[in-house]
Amino acid sequence: MLGKLLKHDMRSMSKVAAPMFIASGIVSVICCAMLYFTFGFFEEDIHTVFGAIMLTGSFYLIGLGAIFVMWAIVSFLAIARYYKSLFTDEGYLNMVLPIKSVTLFSAKLLSTFIWIAFASGVAVLGTLISVVLPTLLYDSSMVAGLIDTAKVLLGLGEDKTALVITIGIVKLAESLVSSVESIIIIITAVTVGATLINRHKVFGSIIFYFVITLAEEIFSGVATLVFESVLPNNLDISAFMSSLFALILSAGISVGMYFLSLFILEKKFNIE
């Protein structure tokens, strides 16, 4: 049943998401070409370089912005699809399907994750095509600078010891789990808000989003403070333990939010 639910959900969303992804691809290629040809003017005099940047720069930025706007739209639509399928008239059909609540909720949640992950992947790929590819095509040595920047962002720096690499991996995992946590907090806010404030579902969802986020921030902050107070003085180990703790905390909060949403759907659901 989970597979069937996913099939129908994926089919529904693909109708709006696919054109967005295609548009992102086209914009990325245009941006790539724009940056590549702008690099070509760098060998000219300063006035020509300035003119070329003025000419293409704003279009390039709009293009990059469009890729992220499309990511935001698909992500928003994925969450809106969750809301519509359970809390609007479509709920009269979905909630009477002969399947367990846990299967229905898991399918809807998974579908939301998949589309947001897909949209994020397309946005990252679009950025790589727009930024890295023209750089690579023009002068591959420029890519080394970009890789160094990425290393710094991941906490790898120049040091390539096993511990630092492990910290980088944990940080990467932490940011992935933290993204999942952010999505499930939104889904929980929609579930709780739309169920408990039945006559103003969207308003209820927004209110509960702020309430849940605030509670989560306070809880995480206090837990992190307590945890960090018992950490050893060694900076590397402290950094590793902090990242690991943040990862476990995010995972724990995500699981908690999952069961809270499920409980609300099973016990308090009433569509009007």
Next chain:
Amino acid sequence: MENKEYERIGDINLDVEAASSDDRLAQNEKANSAQRGGEAVIRCVNLKKSYGDVRALDGISFEIPKGKIIGLLGPNGSGKTTFIKIVAGLLKGDSGSVTVMGNEIGVKTKSLVAYLPERNSIPEHFTVGEAVDFFADFFLDFDRERAEEMLSALRVEKKYKIKSLSKGTKEKVQLVMVMARRAKLYILDEPISGVDPAARDYIISTIIRNFSPDSSVIISTHLISDIEKIMDGFIFLKYGKIASIGTPEGLMKSLGKTVDEYFREVFRC
């Protein structure tokens, strides 16, 4: 037990007394259903539901056997929709019990109950063909051929998008999806409201054509005169309680009134 204040008109086998007089029946529904020949499609015992201080259902009890078309009638706020939602599995009662074919409301009963909500629940972005696929995927009792026959009789093509259909056609498509199921209980919430008289005739004839003696139908509506001719029995709900229960024939014989006339009398403001 409650529910002794209603009026009973005509020889209708809705077994209100049987359902409300024995507490043990509520506790062991399956065993009793088998003992009674398993004939009851739906059995409701002392069902209560409140929203805050408002009592939507105040201890209603009745039993509907197979092969009946029952009108669930009452003014707005009488508890009809709450009852329907509980049976469909959209809402949970506070106390009492409801069983369909001897099963507590849950996944099993959802596969036995075909529910037509008052609103269009088929996603607007679906095509009619996708709606057929959806019902066929989730409801094992869905008869795809029957649905396709009914759709072609309506001249609705599978490629049409639901959002492009008129309100009346959407209602008909939704009715087709529900009535194409070989369900044990059909619950139709306001199936003929908001459509023209010709569409009403179509909807009523579709209900009759697809109704089998093995199943029962509960129709909730305000347009009583339109469905009176197909009703085997009626249940009047008032303030969450059963106000009256009977048959159109019994009503005509004893009071010389149609159900519509009697409804106006009982619920006069």
